[in-house]
Amino acid sequence: MPTTTASVAPxxxxxGMGGLYxxxxxxxxxxxxxGVLFHHFGLRLPEFFEYGPIAVRLxxxxxGYFITIWLWKAQDAAQARGTSVWRELPVFHARRLLRIVxxxxxxxxxxxxxxxxxxxxxxxxxxxxxxxFHVMQTGYWPPVTSHLWSLSVQEQxxxxxxxxxxxxxRRWFLPVLGAxxxxxxxxxxACVFGDINPVVRxxxxxGSLDSFATxxxxxxxxxxxxxxxxxxxxxxxxxxxxxFFCLLVARWLRYFPQSxxxxxxxxxxxxVFIGWIIAATSQGWxxxxxxxxxxxxxxxxxxxxxxxxxFHVLVHIIFxxxxxxxxxxxxxxxxxxxWILAGLSIGAAMISWHFLEKPLSKLxxxxxxxxxx
Numbered sequence: 215m216p217t218t219t220a221s222v223a224p225x226x227x228x229x230g231m232g233g234l235y236x237x238x239x240x241x242x243x244x245x246x247x248x249g250v251l252f253h254h255f256g257l258r259l260p261e262f263f264e265y266g267p268i269a270v271r272l273x274x275x276x277x278g279y280f281i282t283i284w285l286w287k288a289q290d291a292a293q294a295r296g297t298s299v300w301r302e303l304p305v306f307h308a309r310r311l312l313r314i315v316x317x318x319x320x321x322x323x324x325x326x327x328x329x330x331x332x333x334x335x336x337x338x339x340x341x342x343x344x345x346x347f348h349v350m351q352t353g354y355w356p357p358v359t360s361h362l363w364s365l366s367v368q369e370q371x372x373x374x375x376x377x378x379x380x381x382x383x384r385r386w387f388l389p390v391l392g393a394x395x396x397x398x399x400x401x402x403x404a405c406v407f408g409d410i411n412p413v414v415r416x417x418x419x420x421g422s423l424d425s426f427a428t429x430x431x432x433x434x435x436x437x438x439x440x441x442x443x444x445x446x447x448x449x450x451x452x453x454x455x456x457x458f459f460c461l462l463v464a465r466w467l468r469y470f471p472q473s474x475x476x477x478x479x480x481x482x483x484x485x486v487f488i489g490w491i492i493a494a495t496s497q498g499w500x501x502x503x504x505x506x507x508x509x510x511x512x513x514x515x516x517x518x519x520x521x522x523x524x525f526h527v528l529v530h531i532i533f534x535x536x537x538x539x540x541x542x543x544x545x546x547x548x549x550x551x552x553w554i555l556a557g558l559s560i561g562a563a564m565i566s567w568h569f570l571e572k573p574l575s576k577l578x579x580x581x582x583x584x585x586x587x
Contacts, residue, residue, distance in 0.1 A: 238495050239276070240516030241507030246272045247519040251526055251559060254361070255552040256544050261468070268464075268484050270364050271425045275488045277368055278375070278429030279496070285379040286438040303376055305579045310372050312578050314520070317566045318365065321524040330531055331358030343369040346417040353411050361527050363417040370419045371426050387434055391427045395482065398424035402478035412472055421481075428485040432493045450494050457490035521563030521571065529559045 246269040252259070253266020288306070292299035322340055325333035333340075336359060339348035345362035349355065382390050398421060405415035415421050445453065464483035470476050499507060506512070515522070533555065537543070542551045 236496055236498060237513045238498055238504060238507040239492075240513045240519075241509065242272070242491065242495050243276065243516035243519045244512045244514075245269075246276075247515065247522050248556070250523060251556045252552060254526065255530060255555050256548065257552045258548065268488070271422070271481060271484055272488050272491075273364065274368070274371075274422055274425035275429035275432075275485070275492055277371065278426035279433050279492055280429070281372070281375055282379065282430040282433035283438055285376055286433070289380065299380055303380075306376055307372065309578045310369070312574060313571070314365065314369065316570050316574050317521050317524050318362075320566060320570060321528060324525075324528055325358055328528075328532060330528065332356050333358050340366075346370075346419075349417045350411075350414050353413060355413065358527060358531060361523065365524075367417070367419050367422055371422075374419070375426070375430075388431075391431050391434070394427040395424040395485075398422065398427075399478060399482060402481070403475055406473065406475050406478050409473070415478075424481055424485055425488070428489045429492060432489055432496065435493060436496060445493065445497065453490050454494070457487040460484070460486035515560065518560070518563040518567040518571075521566040522559050525562040525566065526555070526559035529562060530555055533558055 249265045249269035253264065253269070285302075285306070288302040289299045292302060319341070322333065322337060325331075326337060336348050336356065339345055340359055340362050343366045345359060345366040346364075347366075349360055349363050378390060401418070401420040401423075402415050404410075405412075405421070460483045464480050464487070467476050467480050467483065495507065498504060534551075537551055537554060541547070542554065544551065
């Protein structure tokens with residue numbers, strides 16, 4: 215495939231999971247988390263433009279992208295040292311847990327301390343990354359902890375994917391990704407034909423495998439290197455037109471009844487768009503798009519997006535009634551209410567990031583390629 219470096223912004227040569235750091239990907243994370251906030255805080259958009267649900271799929275795809283790159287690099291480094299790559303699994307899981315557990319447990323502590331909703335009675339599910347099973351068991355979205363389902367799905371993916379990567383020869387990687395897509399589609403179709411509660415279809419790992427596989431495919435397409443140029447400018451926009459068409463199809467399908475089997479294909483149509491946007495952003499945008507995604511405030515929001523996601527529901531429950539008493543309600547001044555809640559969520563995440571997450575990140579065991587053989 216012909217490539218060019220004339221129209222892309224390369225990854226910044228800073229340390230990161232894949233050895234390079236592309237700040238525009240954090241800008242993309244920021245747009246995703248803002249979409250979740252607007253969706254949960256009730257910012258009224260026409261249904262066709264509502265992108266809260268697809269934002270979660272974008273997070274899943276980014277996880278598949280970064281984790282695949284990291285595992286391949288660890289695999290290559292281990293082979294170069296003549297050691298077993300399986301020794302890297304404890305390092306991998308230790309780094310993931312040290313990143314996720316502190317802010318998660320802090321958010322749960324706050325929820326229990328304030329006696330919010332069902333947090334105390336269901337605490338065991340959330341401490342063990344089984345929140346999605348709790349949602350499946352209850353059959354509805356618990357108001358305080360339902361958002362933790364996606365974090366549980368990601369952690370379950372972290373347990374599965376390293377084994378898949380380490381057992382799969384590179385030449386068989388694409389068939390494995392294809393099998394993941396087929397499995398996810400088959401699972402969702404079984405839920406539809408079995409008239410199973412939609413929350414079961416949405417919150418189980420099997421139903422999201424194709425989203426993770428999308429990111430893994432972009433990692434393969436970029437030869438496992440963050441920042442590798444993989445598309446010319448013409449190819450980028452040509453694929454972009456097709457990807458946007460797929461997004462429109464997915465938007466249209468959301469109007470179908472839940473009993474329609476076409477509902478089960480929405481994630482696949484969306485995956486085409488998500489894959490394109492990650493691929494294009496990983497190699498870097500120039501011009502207005504690159505300038506926007508590289509804005510320092512946007513990049514910063516992307517960096518602390520985990521904390522924002524964990525704390526935003528608590529912020530809504532704790533501060534929402536006070537705003538209503540001040541006359542800032544969903545029926546009056548709703549946009550102001552959404553932005554205040556978003557600002558408070560970002561503020562809570564900033565505290566968590568600077569006083570908990572960032573200091574603890576120094577304790578992470580080193581990546582394979584940085585350890586001496």
